[in-house]
Amino acid sequence: MQRKEVTEERQDLLKIDYRTPRGGWFPPKVTFKRGTYCYAAPVKHAKNLDLPFPREWQPHDLDWKLPENWKEIVLDGMKRLLKKYRSFKLFMDICVRCGACADKCHFYMGTGDPKNMPVVRAELLRSVYRRYFTWTGRIFGRLAGGRELTEDVIKEWFYYFYQCTECRRCALFCPFGIDTCEITMMARELLNMIGVNIQWIVEPASNSFRTGNHLGVPPHAFKETLEFAVDEIENITGIRVNLPINRKGAEVLFVAPSADYFASPHWYTLLGYLMLFHEIGLDYTWSTFASEGGNFGFFHSFELGKRLNAKIYEEAKRLKVRWILGGECGHMWRVIHQYMDTLNGPANFLDVPRSPITGTVFSHAKSTKMVHICEFTADLIHHGKITLDRRRNDKWIVTFHDSCNPARSMGLLEEPRYILRSVCNNFYEMPENTIRERTLCCGSGAGLGSDENIETRLRGGFPRAYAVRYVKERYGVNLLCCICAIDKATFPTVFEYFVPGVEVAGLHELVGNALIMKGEKERRVDLRGEPIDVR
Amino acid sequence: MKYLLLVCFPYLSLFLFLSGIVSRVVSWAKSPVPFRIPLVSGQELSLPWVKASRLESPPSKGWVVLRLLTEAVFFRSLLRGETFRLKGERLIFSNRRYLWFFSLLFHLSMLVIILRHLRFFFEPVPDFVLFLQQLDGIFELSHPTVLLSTVLFTSALFYLLSRRIFDERARFVSLPSDYVILLLLLSVAITGILSKHFFRTDLVEIKRLILGLLSFTPYVPKDVSPFFYLHLLSVCLLFAIIPWTKVVHMAGILMSPTRNLPNTSRRERHINPWDYPVKVRTYEEYKKEFGEVMKAQGLDAEERGD
Numbered sequence: 001m002q003r004k005e006v007t008e009e010r011q012d013l014l015k016i017d018y019r020t021p022r023g024g025w026f027p028p029k030v031t032f033k034r035g036t037y038c039y040a041a042p043v044k045h046a047k048n049l050d051l052p053f054p055r056e057w058q059p060h061d062l063d064w065k066l067p068e069n070w071k072e073i074v075l076d077g078m079k080r081l082l083k084k085y086r087s088f089k090l091f092m093d094i095c096v097r098c099g100a101c102a103d104k105c106h107f108y109m110g111t112g113d114p115k116n117m118p119v120v121r122a123e124l125l126r127s128v129y130r131r132y133f134t135w136t137g138r139i140f141g142r143l144a145g146g147r148e149l150t151e152d153v154i155k156e157w158f159y160y161f162y163q164c165t166e167c168r169r170c171a172l173f174c175p176f177g178i179d180t181c182e183i184t185m186m187a188r189e190l191l192n193m194i195g196v197n198i199q200w201i202v203e204p205a206s207n208s209f210r211t212g213n214h215l216g217v218p219p220h221a222f223k224e225t226l227e228f229a230v231d232e233i234e235n236i237t238g239i240r241v242n243l244p245i246n247r248k249g250a251e252v253l254f255v256a257p258s259a260d261y262f263a264s265p266h267w268y269t270l271l272g273y274l275m276l277f278h279e280i281g282l283d284y285t286w287s288t289f290a291s292e293g294g295n296f297g298f299f300h301s302f303e304l305g306k307r308l309n310a311k312i313y314e315e316a317k318r319l320k321v322r323w324i325l326g327g328e329c330g331h332m333w334r335v336i337h338q339y340m341d342t343l344n345g346p347a348n349f350l351d352v353p354r355s356p357i358t359g360t361v362f363s364h365a366k367s368t369k370m371v372h373i374c375e376f377t378a379d380l381i382h383h384g385k386i387t388l389d390r391r392r393n394d395k396w397i398v399t400f401h402d403s404c405n406p407a408r409s410m411g412l413l414e415e416p417r418y419i420l421r422s423v424c425n426n427f428y429e430m431p432e433n434t435i436r437e438r439t440l441c442c443g444s445g446a447g448l449g450s451d452e453n454i455e456t457r458l459r460g461g462f463p464r465a466y467a468v469r470y471v472k473e474r475y476g477v478n479l480l481c482c483i484c485a486i487d488k489a490t491f492p493t494v495f496e497y498f499v500p501g502v503e504v505a506g507l508h509e510l511v512g513n514a515l516i517m518k519g520e521k522e523r524r525v526d527l528r529g530e531p532i533d534v535r
Numbered sequence: 536m537k538y539l540l541l542v543c544f545p546y547l548s549l550f551l552f553l554s555g556i557v558s559r560v561v562s563w564a565k566s567p568v569p570f571r572i573p574l575v576s577g578q579e580l581s582l583p584w585v586k587a588s589r590l591e592s593p594p595s596k597g598w599v600v601l602r603l604l605t606e607a608v609f610f611r612s613l614l615r616g617e618t619f620r621l622k623g624e625r626l627i628f629s630n631r632r633y634l635w636f637f638s639l640l641f642h643l644s645m646l647v648i649i650l651r652h653l654r655f656f657f658e659p660v661p662d663f664v665l666f667l668q669q670l671d672g673i674f675e676l677s678h679p680t681v682l683l684s685t686v687l688f689t690s691a692l693f694y695l696l697s698r699r700i701f702d703e704r705a706r707f708v709s710l711p712s713d714y715v716i717l718l719l720l721l722s723v724a725i726t727g728i729l730s731k732h733f734f735r736t737d738l739v740e741i742k743r744l745i746l747g748l749l750s751f752t753p754y755v756p757k758d759v760s761p762f763f764y765l766h767l768l769s770v771c772l773l774f775a776i777i778p779w780t781k782v783v784h785m786a787g788i789l790m791s792p793t794r795n796l797p798n799t800s801r802r803e804r805h806i807n808p809w810d811y812p813v814k815v816r817t818y819e820e821y822k823k824e825f826g827e828v829m830k831a832q833g834l835d836a837e838e839r840g841d
Contacts, residue, residue, distance in 0.1 A: 011624075014621065014624075016621060018621075019703065020703050020704065020706070020707040024707060025707065025708075050814070082566060083565075083566055084566065084567070084569060084809055085566060085567075085568075085569060086563055086564075086567060086568045086790065086792055087568070087572070087791075087792045087793070088566070089562070089563055089566045090563050090787050090790055090791060090792075091791075093559070093563070093783060093787060094781065094783060094784040094787035094788070094791075095781060095784075096713075096781045096782075096784050097708045097709060097710065097713055097781070098613075098634060098638070098705075099634075099702070099704055099705045099708050100612070100613055100616065100634060102704045102705075102708065103618050103619055103704065104617075109619060109621075109626070114704070117704065117707075117708065119708045120707070120708055123708070134779070135779070136779050136780075143711055143712075144710075144711075144712060145710040145711075145712060168574055171574045171793055172574065172576055172612065172615065173612055173613070173615050173616065173617075174612055175606070175610055175612050175613050175638075175788070176784060176787060176788050176791050176794075177574055177606075177612070177791040177792075177793035177794035178791070178793075179572070179574060179793045182572070182793075209816050210816065210824070211825075212821065218825060218828065219825050219828055219829045219832065219834050220828045220829075220831070220832045220834070223832050223834060245834055246829070246834050246835070246836050247836065248836040288825075288829070288834060289818055289821050303813050306813050307813045307815050307816075310813075310815040311815070311816075314815075314817070315818070318818055319836070336801075337800050337801055338570060338571055338572050338800045339570055341800070341801065341805065342569070342570055342571070342804065342805045342806065342807050342810070343807075345804055346804055360582070362581075362582075363802070364579065364580060364581045364799075364801060364802050365801040365802070366801075366802055367801060367802055367803050367804045368801035368804075370801070375581055375582060378582065378585070379582055382582070382584060407575075408574060408575055408576070409572075409574070409575060410575060410579055410798075411575040411576075411577060411578050411579030411581075411587075411588070411591070411592035412579060412581075413577070413578045413579075414578050414585045414586065415581065415582070415585060418585070431628060433617050433628035434628065436577075437575070437576040437577065437591070438615075438617075462626075463619070463626055466625070466626035467626070470625075
């Protein structure tokens with residue numbers, strides 16, 4: 001597309017109307033405009049996972065072919081969820097609608113749609129809760145904020161709960177910690193009970209169930225891809241790194257998001273991992289069965305999340321490793337940090353993770369037994385176990401994007417920054433309202449990174465893109481570094497649109513560039529095959 | 536009629552309040568917390584040389600208590616208040632703490648007012664209540680002294696109400712009940728002010744009424760101003776509806792799983808009480824489909840004899 005056209009289109013897209021419409025949010029009216037919503041799950045994949053009510057339908061269809069007793073199913077499901085989750089019950093009851101969250105959502109900032117204010121998003125569900133589960137709502141109905149459950153409400157839920165990336169930013173500002181992520185998860189559980197779900201979640205989940213990874217890469221293709229990476233590293237460094245796959249008795253099982261070995265710019269992060277592990281002589285293995293750290297089941301339901309997550313511990317047990325190391329990924333780390341041990345633990349067949357290189361015991365992971373690669377690498381650098389040449393990243397003026405889940409669900413803020421400062425000379429932070437715990441989402445998380453909803457994704461990514469634009473104009477930033485596979489997939493598109501000229505890289509790509517390997521040849525190109533320009 | 540208003544209503548509202556709050560808290564407590572899902576707002580306690588932010592990412596129960604206290608007492612999350620504005624090709628964030636300021640003002644002055652009212656509940660009046668009252672009346676403006684808390688409480692209430700009327704976003708998210716509660720609070724404040732400053736009521740009689748209620752030997756005072764009736768009625772109504780409206784947040788704030796759990800998710804195992812086995816794809820099933828190719832590619836550990 002011509003540059004000028006993009007600029008004009010962008011200006012059009014950003015003519016955002018933040019005024020609120022008359023009549024409030026009560027009428028459940030949704031227009032399924034192309035580019036704003038995701039397509040329905042294909043029957044084949046829904047069947048593969050034994051999901052309820054697989055059928056051919058699309059959100060823009062008038063008739064969603066809901067099961068006959070859909071209302072009963074939803075209300076009954078709601079009752080069960082209220083009994084299972086204190087968070088749900090509490091968050092339905094205690095919101096005071098103070099509006100502290102209202103302007104904190106990237107989708108609200110990008111669309112101006114008042115139903116994207118987190119409080120209203122939650123009210124879409126809360127109004128039905130009040131109508132059917134509180135006596136005030138049953139008696140006073142609309143006056144008490146109760147709303148009938150109709151098919152239009154279901155359509156509205158679909159639209160807005162698949163327009164939330166579960167990033168938890170709004171919860172940070174809530175005086176009661178009401179977490180829209182929890183509410184969105186509950187709404188999606190309910191929608192799934194009547195077979196309303198989206199392709200970009202169900203298909204990867206189904207692939208992951210069958211082949212071990214979201215992309216559906218079978219074992220031999222997995223091996224070939226990684227071998228290709230080994231060749232590429234050899235071309236760049238002159239060193240042939242080792243590639244252990246499905247090896248029994250290794251000390252460490254390494255699990256990364258599948259995008260790392262199949263997408264770009266993730267690919268260069270993969271090269272970074274392989275080089276680092278080779279250089280420090282880590283006794284580790286990849287697995288084809290557990291070849292996915294991410295978990296799209298988690299965006300679907302508790303149960304599917306658990307079903308997919310089970311592979312990691314099962315494989316660790318089968319391969320008799322001592323502990324598990326995890327790659328750069330966002331929601332993968334939400335699941336591992338806050339859910340895995342509960343879902344599929346106890347992992348008492350593993351040891352408390354201990355770095356074989358530095359001897360550091362990662363006691364903060366002593367129950368789950370899984371360590372984030374940033375924690376691992378930061379520890380290596382801190383102990384001076386690897387030699388780095390920052391100058392090899394001199395062509396980059398870098399900023400760091402905190403991925404939502406590692407930031408707000410783990411508190412992994414300093415380790416990546418420490419690594420970044422050790423591997424590059426030019427690092428500038430974005431404005432403080434947009435980093436660390438206040439980080440802005442990429443707009444494509446929680447299973448929304450599809451193509452058909454590109455307008456919504458661009459709008460959701462716009463606040464982050466504009467923060468990047470600020471540091472680009474101010475410091476000449478030309479690279480955004482991040483530690484999430486979805487970020488790496490979505491930002492190149494978002495930036496091309498809003499801040500052309502800013503590239504995206506994983507942290508371990510920069511580590512790989514800076515890493516001085518024993519016996520390597522003079523590096524003329526970086527991991528992208530572009531000339532290294534040491535200033 | 537007098538008896539109904541002055542004796543039955545207070546008892547009834549107190550009963551509704553207590554039973555309602557207890558039933559609410561019990562109903563929340565009955566639903567378990569299946570996962571440890573704290574919302575973290577600072578660096579986790581990880582490597583020994585990385586400076587952890589213990590208040591924002593509590594590594595133990597003690598720090599959780601501190602985190603909750605700062606939340607309940609200082610409204611720390613509201614203190615983060617920010618807003619954004621889109622100006623041409625720029626997105627500008629700025630701090631905005633009015634909501635924090637006025638809600639803190641509202642709640643604190645309400646606390647002072649409640650404590651001040653304790654002088655009707657105890658004989659002799661506790662020292663701290665007298666002290667508080669003296670402090671509250673530090674600006675001797677009129678007689679009887681206009682107390683600071685009264686002024687602050689009423690103005691904070693007006694702010695909160697006008698916000699819901701004039702702020703477009705706040706108006707959009709408000710429900711009828713949000714206004715009802717604010718108006719009820721306002722009516723408590725105004726009738727209180729009126730019966731204190733303009734239509735003076737015999738405070739000794741009121742104290743006898745309250746002490747009588749407390750000792751279950753109801754005493755009906757002879758002559759009280761109609762504004763006191765309205766004051767008491769508003770208070771009773773407020774207390775009665777608390778458990779069934781959003782005002783119940785007062786009981787819920789400490790139970791929020793995103794705030795009252797330590798960030799020790801990988802350190803200690805959290806148990807899900809309703810966990811159940813799910814259908815997984817086992818390695819055997821996987822091998823049944825991919826065994827041949829794995830064997831051909833040397834990817835089968837058993838075949839390789841690791």
